Amino acid sequence: MKQERRNPTALAVGGVKDWCYEFAAKSIGFCVSRLPRSVTLAIGGWLGALVFWLAPQQRDLACEHLRGSLTLSDERQVKVMAKQCFENLGKTLVEFMQFPRLDKQQIQRYVTFEGIEYVQQALSHGKGAIILTGHFGNWELLAASISATVAPLTPIVRELRSPRLNALVSSYREKAGYATIDRDTGVRDALRCLKRNELLGIVADVDTAVSGVFVDFFGRHAYTPYSPVAIALKTGAAILPTFIIRQPDGSHYAIIEPPLTLKRTHAKEKDLVVNTQKFTKIIESYIRRYPTQWIWMHRRWKTQP
Secondary structure (H helix, E strand, C coil): CCCCCCCHHHHHHHHHHHHHHHHHHHHHHHHHCCCCHHHHHHHHHHHHHHHHHHCHHHHHHHHHHHHHHCCCCCHHHHHHHHHHHHHHHHHHHHHHHCHHHCCHHHHHHHEEEECHHHHHHHHCCCCCEEEEECCECCHHHHHHHHHHHCCCEEEEECCCCCHHHHHHHHHHHHHCCCCCEECCCCHHHHHHHHHCCCEEEEECCCCCCCCEEEEEECCEEEEEECHHHHHHHHHCCEEEEEEEEECCCCCEEEEECCCCCCCCCCCHHHHHHHHHHHHHHHHHHHHHHCHHHECCCCCCCCCCC
């Protein structure tokens, strides 16, 4: 079989870029992790605002999505809300960079929970539970705080293209008290997690290259992963919609919803659509309540029927 030849120059350049990404992330993380939390959040907000002004394509996309999804006519309001979305992402990033210096007690102090009893009830059946959320608030802190306060959580994630940066991000997560499962290769690991009666985390609110179905999201067809429903129907694990909301004082409030009531018939494809629509509407309801805490700059409606 003919072997593919790789360009040594391209490999070298890729390796240098990979090292630069890791060095930049480590340097920024080292600085922000040693600053007071209030200062760190201010820097994160400033960085997000800077990206808002320096990334016109993402800025315009966020404004377009806000304008169309929430039927906003005041252009100034649209831009203010879009800028706040970028600021939330900036704060989320610097909070994540502080993970290596946070202990369990600090994480618990930053996040207050509602609905922990639903996790306890779900785990009492011995089939594990699926924590379903979106790219909302600080979803990484949600994983860390659930592991620190409620029960061990293992989220399914997509690995980063940069191997060094991916290893660094994984180490930050592990220091914050939770490990992850690779989206592309970890199906068996996900099932084993539930079989051990643990929590499996799934973020299911983006248009991505995984198996999905089209459901209504803000009045438009949106290609949505059906993996939470497929896994729940296969294992009997409960799906618990869960969201973390950033508060004005810099703290966070996490809400664990009651388990999703799944429709089960003999029509598998229909069940996937109906139940995916159910959890998508719950995600939409939180975004409508807190629109500045979602990633409107994501090309959510990229794939169409």
